[in-house]
Amino acid sequence: MSGVDQFESIFRSATKQVYQYQDIGMEKLLVVTDKKQTDSEQFSSIIKNFLMVCSTQMSRNVKS
Numbered sequence: 001m002s003g004v005d006q007f008e009s010i011f012r013s014a015t016k017q018v019y020q021y022q023d024i025g026m027e028k029l030l031v032v033t034d035k036k037q038t039d040s041e042q043f044s045s046i047i048k049n050f051l052m053v054c055s056t057q058m059s060r061n062v063k064s
Helices: 003-014 037-061
Strands: none
């Protein structure tokens, strides 16, 4: 690769938009599994606990 091509490549990569965080909201979540009922209930409980922790963390990070 020539020096000009390399410079152009670096320049083009620098002109891209900077990542900006955007909060997404979830109102519903569907989990499909083929586990046995007892395993599914345990998995469901784990997911609910995880989502509660995420929700708590997100509400702490909200800037007024």
